[in-house]
Amino acid sequence: MDRELPSRVELLQGTLDLLILRTLLAGPSHGHAIAKHIRRTSEDLLQVETGSLYPALHRLEAKGWIAASWKLSDRGKRARYYHLTPLGRKQLASEQSKWRAFSRAVGLILNPVDQEGP
C-alpha cells in the first residue's frame, strides 16, 4: 500500500463555510477551537489556514448565519465565541443537501454502477 498519502488536502472553494457551520452545530466555539476541530475531525487531512478562517467567520457573521459573543474560554481567558443562528441552521441544511447531491454525483462518475456490486 502506498503510504505517501498527501498530508494536507486543499479545501474546495466554498466548503469552508459549510465546515464552519457544521462545526458550530455542536455548540458555540471560538475560532481557534473551530480550526482545531476541523483538523482533528478530518484526521489532519484538512488544514484550515488562519488567513482564510477569520475572514470567513466575519463574512458568515455579516450574512447573519452565525453570531458572536464574548465568553470566558476553558482556560479562563476572554474569547470570541461563535454560535449558529436560526438562519445559519437553515443555511447549513440546504448546504448539506447540496453537498450530498454534489458528492453523490461525483461518486457516481468516479465509481460507475457497473463496476460496483458485491
Next chain:
Amino acid sequence: MNAFFRRLRWLAQRSRKEAELREELQFHLDEEAELHQAEGLAEEQARWAARRELGNLTLLQEDTRATWGWTILEQLRQDLRYAFRTMAANRLFTSLAITSLALGIGANTAIYSFMDSILLRSLPVSDPESLVVLNWYAKTREGDSVMKAMSGTTYDEPNSGVTAGIFPFPAFELFQKNDSVFSIVFAHYPSWQMRRLNVSIKGQVDVAAGWTVSGDYFRGLGVAPVAGRLIISDDDRAGASAVAVVSYGFSQKRFGGAANAVGQSILIDNLPFTLIGVTPPEFFGVDPASPPDVYLPMHTNELLGASNQFGFRAENYLARNYYWVHVMGRLRPGVTLAQAQAALAPAFQQWVAGTATNDQERANLPQLVVKKGAGGLDSLRRRYSKPLYVLLTLVGLILALACANVANLLLVRAAARRREMALRLSLGAGRLRIVRQLLTESVLLALLSGALGVLFAIWGIRFLTLLLANGRANFTLHAELNWDVLGAAAALSLLTGVLFGLAPALESTRVEVMPALKESRAGQPAARHTVWRISLSQILVMSQIAISLLLLVAAGLFVRTLANLESVELGFNRENVLLFQVDARKAGHKDPEIAAFYADLRKRLSAIPGVRDASLSEDSLIEAGTGLPLGLAGAPPNPANRILNIGPAFFRTMQIPILAGRDIEERDGPGSPAVAVINEAFAKANFGNRNPLGQHLILREPGEGDRLARDMEIVGVCRNARYGGLTRDIPPVAYLAYSQGYPRPDQMVYALRTSGDPLLYINSVREIIHQADARVPVSEVRTQAAEIDHTINQEITFAELCSGFAILTLVIACVGLYGTVSYNVARRTGEIGIRMALGAQRGRIVQMVLREVLGLAAVGLTIGMAAALGTSKFVESFLYGMKSNDPLALLGAVAILLGAIILGGYAPARKASRIDPMAALRHE
C-alpha cells in the same frame, strides 16, 4: 435594505470592531502558543511558531475588514478626508473656485426659482391638470372681422396672427351645452371698470382690485371658502341681491380676520354689497399676474357700469360680435386635450360662421384653441418667459465660465500633482480608484459651492424681486426657494462637479509613471509629453474668453438700450412732479357737479405751500391712450387722432412749451365755448402749413350715427410730448378741456409741480382730499420720474443685471487667466532662467509671455465675436434705438475684455521677468 443598515451600524462601531478583531487574533495566537508549548516547545519559540503559522497579520486584518462590507464607505471617508485636507492646504485655490462656482450656481438658482414660480407652477386648486382655458386664433387683425368690439387683451402670435382668450357670451353658453367634454364650464371677466373698485368699509375708503366671475367659477375650480360661502349660480342673475367675496389677504387687512368679514355690509363704487365669504389664503384667482381683492358675480357689471358713460351694459350678454368673457372648463375624466379640441372646434366654427355678415369676415374667422389651464391664464408667462429665458441663458453661460475656470485651475493643480499620481500608480493604486478620489474632491468642491450658492440665490431672489417690483407695493411675483428649486440647485452642483472634475481627473491619471517620477521636483515636463494637456487648458482659456465676450456684448447692448431710453426726448419735464389718481364718480359724484368738484380740488391743491403748479388729466401722459372719432370740421374723423382730457394750466404744469396760442385756462369751463390745444404732430397731419389756430375740431360720440358731441376751437399748438408710452411714435393729439362735455370726466390723475422732493407732499395731498370728500380714496401715488422708470423697468433690470454679470465674468475670467499663466510661468522657471542667463532682456520675457496670452485671446475673441453676431439677434426685441450688431457695444466689449486679459496676463509675465537666472538654474 437590512444589510445596508447593518453596515451603517457597524460603521458606527468601527473602532470597537477593530479592537475586537485584534483581541480575537491575539487570543488565537495565545491558544496556538499554548498548543505548541504543550507539544514541548519553549515559550518564546512557541510564540514565534504561532505567529509564523498565522502569516501576514496585516493582510489577514485587511481581508477580515473587507468582509465587514464597508470598504466603499471607508474609501469614501478616506477620500473625503483627503479632499478636505487638500482643500485646506490650498486655501486660495479653494476659495476662488468655491466663490466663482457659488456665484454661478446662485445666479442660476435665483433665475430658476423665478421660472419655477412663473412658468411651471400650477394653480392652487383641486386637480389643476384637468382644467383648460379656451382661446381663439385668427390669421390677421387687419380688415373686417366678426370681432367688432373687444374688452380684454389680445396677443400677437409669432407667425403674424392674433390670439386671445375672450369670447362673446353666447359662445360661452354654447360651450356650457357641450357636456360630453366638460364636467363644468365657467367664465370670468376682469373688466377694466373693476380694476380699481372704491371699497368703503365702515366709512374707511380704499381702492381694491376686482374680478367678476360666473356662478360656476368657484365650483369649477374646486375652491372651498375659509369663511362663509363663495359665489354660486343663484348670485349671478340679473336682479339677484348684490354679494361679494374677498380674498384672504384683503379680509386680514381690512377686517382683521376672515371670520369678521363675513356678513359685513360694504359699499363698492358707492353701491351696497353684502360680503358673503372669503377665499383660502393660497388662492389668487386664475391670473397669476393680477390677484383680485374682491370677487363679484358677473352680473354686477351692469350694476356698476350703469353710472359710467363707457360702463358695461346688459345688452352685452346678447351681443354676438362683442368679445369679452374668459372661458375655462374642467375636462371629464379620460378626455384628453386633443379630444376636447376635436369636439369643440367644429361647434365653435359653426357658431362663429353664423355671426359673419360678409365674405371678408368669413375669410378670417377666429378658430378655437383649447389650451392647458393648470397654470391659469398665461399673461405672466407671456410677459416674463422670454426675458427669463434670456437671463437663464446668460447665467448658464456664467456657470459654464465658472466651470471652465475651475476645471482649468484643477488641471493646473493636476499637473503639479503628476509626481504624486505617478507614485501612487506605481505603488499599485488602481486608475479608477484615483479618478474616484479626484472626482470626490471636485464633487465636494461643487457641493460646497452649491451650499454657498443657495445663500447667494436667497439674496439674488430678494434683489431680483426688488428690481422687478421697482417700488410697487402690490407686486405679485413671489419667487421662493422650494424643494424643486433646491433639488435643481443640488443636481446642478453635482453635475458641475462631475463636469469640471472628470476631464482633469482622467487627464492626471494618464501619467507615464517613469518619466514623471524622474522629473526633478520643480522642473518642467518636456513639452512633448504634455501636448494634449496644454491644449485642453488652452481650449478652456479660449472658451472662457469667448463666453466673457458674449456676456460683455449683452451687457453693452442692454446698457446702451437703457441709455437710449433714458435720453428719449419726453417733451415735458419729468422732475419734481407728483402724480396720483382720484375717482369722484365712483364715490358718488354726478354730472355736472363732478367737474366742479375736480376744479375745486385743483384750486385747493395749488394752494399747498411749495406746489408751484397743479393740473389734472384723465390719464397721465405715459398711460394716455384714448381714441374717439375726431376730425376737422367738414371732414370725416381721422382714426389716427388721439385725445386727452386735461384741466387748466396742464401745459404749464408739465412744462410743455406752447408754440402758438395759449394753454387751457380756468375760464374754459362748462358754459364757455369749447376749446382744444393740439400738438405739432396733429397740426402737421391735419393742417399741413396752414395756421390751425381758430380752426374747429369735431368730436363725435361713437354709436349709431356718431352723434356730434363737441365742436371745439383750436386755441393753441404745443410741442410734441410723449403720449402713451416712452418709445412709441408720438401720435397726433388733441388736448380737450375735461369739463366741456362728452367724454365726461371719470377718474382724474392730478399732477403737482413741486419745489423739492414731490413725495414730501403726499400727506398734505391726502389731507386735502380727505377734507374735500372722505369717500374719495387717493390711489396710484407716484412721481413722474418713477412712472417713467416703471415703463422701462425691464430694460433697467436687464441693464443692471447684465452689467453685474459682465463684471462677474470679467473677474472670473481674469482670475482663471492669472492662475493659468502663473502656473505656466512657474513651470517654465528653468527655461526662462536659461534664456535670461543667455542674455534675454526682461522686456523680452514679458513680451514672450504676453504674446502667448494674446494669441489665446485672439482666438477666443474671434470665436466669441462670431457667437455674439450669431446670437445677439435673439435679444433684438429687448433693444431700443439700435441694431443687435451695434458696433459700439461690440467694440467696447472687445476693448474691455482685452484690457482685462492684459491685466490678468501682465502680472505673471512681470513675475517671470523678475526670475533670477542663478536661482532658477540652481533650483533645477
